[in-house]
Amino acid sequence: MTSVDQVKSAAPAAAGSTARADGLPEAGSTTAPPGGRPVSRRVRSRRGGRWWTPWLFLAPALILFLYFKFIPMASALAMSFQDVQPYLGNRWVGGENYATVLTSDGFREAAWHTVVLAVGQTLGSMLLGLTLALLMEGQGRKLGFVRSAAFLPVVVPIAVVAELWRIMYHPTQDGMLNSILGLVGFGPSGFINDPDSSMVSIMITGIWRGAPYDMMIFLAGLAGVDRGLYEAAKVDGASRFQRIRHVTVPGLRAVLTILFILAAIRGLRVFTEVFLLTNGGPDGSTEVVMTVIYKLGLEQNRLGVGAAGAVLLFLATLLLTVGVHLFRRRGNE
Numbered sequence: 001m002t003s004v005d006q007v008k009s010a011a012p013a014a015a016g017s018t019a020r021a022d023g024l025p026e027a028g029s030t031t032a033p034p035g036g037r038p039v040s041r042r043v044r045s046r047r048g049g050r051w052w053t054p055w056l057f058l059a060p061a062l063i064l065f066l067y068f069k070f071i072p073m074a075s076a077l078a079m080s081f082q083d084v085q086p087y088l089g090n091r092w093v094g095g096e097n098y099a100t101v102l103t104s105d106g107f108r109e110a111a112w113h114t115v116v117l118a119v120g121q122t123l124g125s126m127l128l129g130l131t132l133a134l135l136m137e138g139q140g141r142k143l144g145f146v147r148s149a150a151f152l153p154v155v156v157p158i159a160v161v162a163e164l165w166r167i168m169y170h171p172t173q174d175g176m177l178n179s180i181l182g183l184v185g186f187g188p189s190g191f192i193n194d195p196d197s198s199m200v201s202i203m204i205t206g207i208w209r210g211a212p213y214d215m216m217i218f219l220a221g222l223a224g225v226d227r228g229l230y231e232a233a234k235v236d237g238a239s240r241f242q243r244i245r246h247v248t249v250p251g252l253r254a255v256l257t258i259l260f261i262l263a264a265i266r267g268l269r270v271f272t273e274v275f276l277l278t279n280g281g282p283d284g285s286t287e288v289v290m291t292v293i294y295k296l297g298l299e300q301n302r303l304g305v306g307a308a309g310a311v312l313l314f315l316a317t318l319l320l321t322v323g324v325h326l327f328r329r330r331g332n333e
Contacts, residue, residue: 082304097305101308109287114270117267121207125206125214133218151215152212177189206270217259224251270288271291293309
């Protein structure tokens with residue numbers, strides 16, 4: 001090769017990216033991807049530096065959360081340490097509001113009712129939701145229609161649900177549920193008008209509304225369970241109940257944890273159905289923490305004491321969530 005040819009062959013290499021002795025391109029050089037145009041490092045850094053793009057899309061929702069949720073939460077926390085006097089100015093009282101809440105007999109009874117109601121609704125809705133999911137698992141047009149029909153209680157407003165159940169719980173012998181009980185030989189029940197059955201009646205209403213939601217989550221979880229495990233267990237002679245116990249339930253462990261947290265929070269924050277069905281009666285047999293907070297804050301105008309009760313309920317919910325996560329992590333280890 002002549003010297004002229006050597007110069008011509010070296011010219012394209014000089015026009016491309018310059019390389020150092022270690023094989024890496026020099027700063028400010030361009031790299032040519034296969035089949036594409038050269039992209040400089042400055043352009044690449046500019047494209048990868050738009051960290052604010054996702055925050056720009058999230059900004060409207062974050063602003064709404066900030067204004068309608070986080071700022072009111074901070075205000076409630078400040079009010080819990082004050083004697084709130086509208087138009088007269090607030091007076092700092094320290095932990096007096098918390099002492100009033102914790103030493104109140106009505107609040108302790110309401111807290112106990114809340115725990116009982118939360119446990120009953122959580123276990124009942126999860127058990128019924130799992131049963132419905134096992135019955136409706138599979139593909140098919142008819143199953144899709146049945147699942148949609150079973151999910152209706154979740155999309156119906158809770159106020160409408162409470163009113164429907166209040167009508168069905170009519171305590172006279174002509175009431176809907178009492179008429180059904182009469183057909184099987186049972187006498188009429190007072191349901192929400194009887195202190196002995198009012199809590200169970202509200203619990204049934206919560207289970208009826210929460211079970212379809214749990215059913216849909218269980219159906220999504222069942223789709224991820226390995227079908228080969230069912231076949232292996234069936235070959236080994238396991239019954240259907242044994243397959244559910246040893247294959248289905250372990251495969252739904254993560255789903256059970258999530259549903260337990262959601263259902264427990266839903267049970268601890270129960271308010272609308274209690275307020276519309278019994279308003280804490282009869283004789284305080286269905287009084288829960290949320291109804292006590294509502295009455296203290298809005299009916300008795302003791303906003304500081306009501307805010308203290310709300311903060312305590314938030315802390316209880318937070319401790320429950322963190323405790324379940326820690327228990328699950330320890331179990332996985």
